[in-house]
Amino acid sequence: MLFNNPSTIVVGALGCISLLSQQAYAAHIPYRHRHSQHSPGGFHQPDPAVSACAADAPSATVTVTTTTVVTTTLAAEDINTSSTVLNIVTPTVIPAFDAAVAASSSSSSSTFTSVVTVSSASSSASASTSVSTSASASTSFFTSASASSSGSSTSKAKVIIPYYLYPSTGAWTPLEELIIANSDVQFTIIINPDNGPGSSTASDENFLTAVPRLASYSNALVLGYVSTEKGTRDISEVEKDIQTYAAWPSTSGKSSFAVHGIFLDEAATDYNADTVTYYKNLASTIKQSDGLGPDNYIVTNPGAVPDESYLDIPDSTVIFESAYSEFQSAYSANEFEKIKGLDLSRFATMVYGIPSDTDLSTLITQLRSISSHTYMSNLDTYQAYDSLWSTVVSLLAA
Template sequence: MVRALQILFPLYIYPDSCGVSRDACAWKPLYDTVEANPGIQFNVVVNPGNGPGANAFPDSNYIAAVSTLNAHVNVKTIGYVASTKGARPVSEYQADVSKYAGWAAYSGANIAMHGIFVDEANNTPATLQYYTAFSNYIRSAFPSSDALVVLNPGTTTSQSYFDAMPNDVFVTFENFYSQMWEPFTAYTDSNFANTPHQRQAAIIHDFTGSTTDLVNVTDTTGEITDMKYIFVATQGDYNSFPTNWASFVAAVSGTNNWMAQHPDWYP
């Protein structure tokens, strides 16, 4: 199978007017890009309220927006759950995971989630058991073999975590663009050279470079560092579409096309 980058989009944008029409929907830029790039896999983190929200199902705007995303074969929607560095009570995170899993029972539209994004994750030996149990609970709630579970410590993570959660993805770089090439990052630290790169993600914010720099980021991530998941944003939060959204997706497409043309180089 030829290597390919996938997009991991922390979509913390409220889907304003999505219950009115597709064209009025605040998520329309994502719809348009998904449809224009059927060869790219978009993994979209849905976050109604720092989690699934207080009710069993989300509001009408979220229902319309998520069901529109779920209609596309190159989209996988996953729910946001915070873990407070391993300090969040088990009963609280289990309630959030179960609520997201329950969205599949909504009869009016397909708003099913397909996994969980665990934010504010820790990566110390002391919290390994906590996150292993967390992951196991998610996979019991989402038993499909293609469920996506992502843990976000945001920095390099030891092999013990990859071994304990053998099917999960880890965000091993979430930081400023300016920090990519600093020592001891997932891009530069040789101590982590043997961890499974295809189970790693980079979320890069405050990008200030040129289009050429952006292409260099996606090329490096996909071709050299061999990570599988990426997101690059111009702003420091994820509450609006990046101004570089179109050029970022184009850069991912270009990287993937190059790797597809050279399968012997990028198995």
């Protein structure tokens, strides 16, 4: 009687799998605490005491994928060949922070997916049921409903934020809360300890606590700042900065203390064969550095649309970085025509000094017509949190 009604099979199987998924999801929900002028260089203050919340290191959680396949073969006289696939997906969980697991060196999101498949064949007179379950663990930075750092994401919005504020007690908390509250948005965060990695950052307790916390979120990718001076800075000095970032896990003795890519600031715009080679060599260094994995993500910042020979070198290029008034002039002058028809996921824009009476929806439309990653601020510094970001992220994600 049961096998004469495929709908009964589907509903019954679906109910069982939903219950199992909810139990697995509940069992794995980690505890989480609630909680100048434009220039490249970091800003240091005397080392304050680290708050109890900030002192907690990210705990490792596991991505568990549960796949259940129910296959039923029915008699020929009962039903014709058909197939029904139902999916149940529970939300991605933000990583937890618990002092009891402060020694953890990795973190990940947890995603639970159940799939029920019911198929029938007209050529068999017997009934059978088979169930298979598999589980896997993943520590990728952009997983599931979060994002892939290569831009192959289903996220509604991608935000890039230069955040050069020193991580004194509570200084990075608003940014963390923004990331937590918008799990379907990709955040690329650029940190700048001391106009680059600095010589003592790996022993700075505030950075040792703050960087792993920020990098632990599945929808956040943390990059380290490096200056290139339009391709004129000694390449050995640039490579030294890159290698210093890459060595953070080993130097600090804490594998979670790491960035997962490099932001090459002051990149060149005009074509020069030697300069193109310069940036290609830097990109090769970044991609081959184990300490910057698994993403080894590269962003170059010429601040304007560069010669096309530079566009394929990084994962993303900042094609505009300046004040709102200058953006409007550039946009009106069609200065972005050179990238028309190209993959916008490879481009980012940064607009600061936005007047308080600006129509943000119109500005977002303009920015999205030329780039995938956006930064918008009414401040004129990268050394402060801007309350406007909450509004901007909400509009981008709408």
